[in-house]
Amino acid sequence: MENIVLMVVDVQNALIEEHPCNEADFTKNIQKLIQSARQNNVEVVYVRHDGGIGDELARNTKGWEIYHEIAPKSTDRIFDKCYNSAFKDTNLHKYLNEKGITSIILVGMQTEYCIDATCKVAFEYGYNIIIPQATTATYDNGLFSGEALVKYYEQKIWNRRFAKVLPVNEVIKQCLCNIVV
Numbered sequence: 001m002e003n004i005v006l007m008v009v010d011v012q013n014a015l016i017e018e019h020p021c022n023e024a025d026f027t028k029n030i031q032k033l034i035q036s037a038r039q040n041n042v043e044v045v046y047v048r049h050d051g052g053i054g055d056e057l058a059r060n061t062k063g064w065e066i067y068h069e070i071a072p073k074s075t076d077r078i079f080d081k082c083y084n085s086a087f088k089d090t091n092l093h094k095y096l097n098e099k100g101i102t103s104i105i106l107v108g109m110q111t112e113y114c115i116d117a118t119c120k121v122a123f124e125y126g127y128n129i130i131i132p133q134a135t136t137a138t139y140d141n142g143l144f145s146g147e148a149l150v151k152y153y154e155q156k157i158w159n160r161r162f163a164k165v166l167p168v169n170e171v172i173k174q175c176l177c178n179i180v181v
């Protein structure tokens with residue numbers, strides 16, 4: 001699959017320190033995808049949320065920084081956002097268009113907020129979206145467990161509507177290892 005990026009959204013210190021559901025598998029799967037993308041010359045694009053002054057994700061705070069286990073290289077592109085969608089008031093769409101990107105492998109935090117909004121906006125822009133299973137995470141919220149929310153969005157909201165939801169190893173095999181450079 002050509003013209004693809006791996007987009008890592010909001011995997012930031014403050015959010016990981018709150019221990020989202022399936023934290024260990026979540027970070028391990030993202031690390032695996034990043035490693036495979038880099039080995040196959042697929043760009044990794046990061047999106048980072050700025051929650052504003054006083055927020056746990058306030059710009060230039062420790063909580064705002066991208067989690068060290070999946071940290072970008074100095075050459076990776078980072079887009080900062082203030083809304084749930086990675087596209088609202090950022091140059092992300094323009095950047096992807098200029099690069100000729102047609103497909104996005106989407107991973108990150110929080111399943112029902114920023115990942116859902118980013119997925120749906122990317123769909124409306126015409127991108128092919130692939131969401132590897134167990135690469136989005138969230139928290140229990142009083143009504144639903146974090147695990148139930150992830151499963152619900154993967155199986156009932158995104159898959160075959162807005163995105164393809166596939167096992168991580170299938171994404172690596174189909175999307176990251178068959179790249180024509």
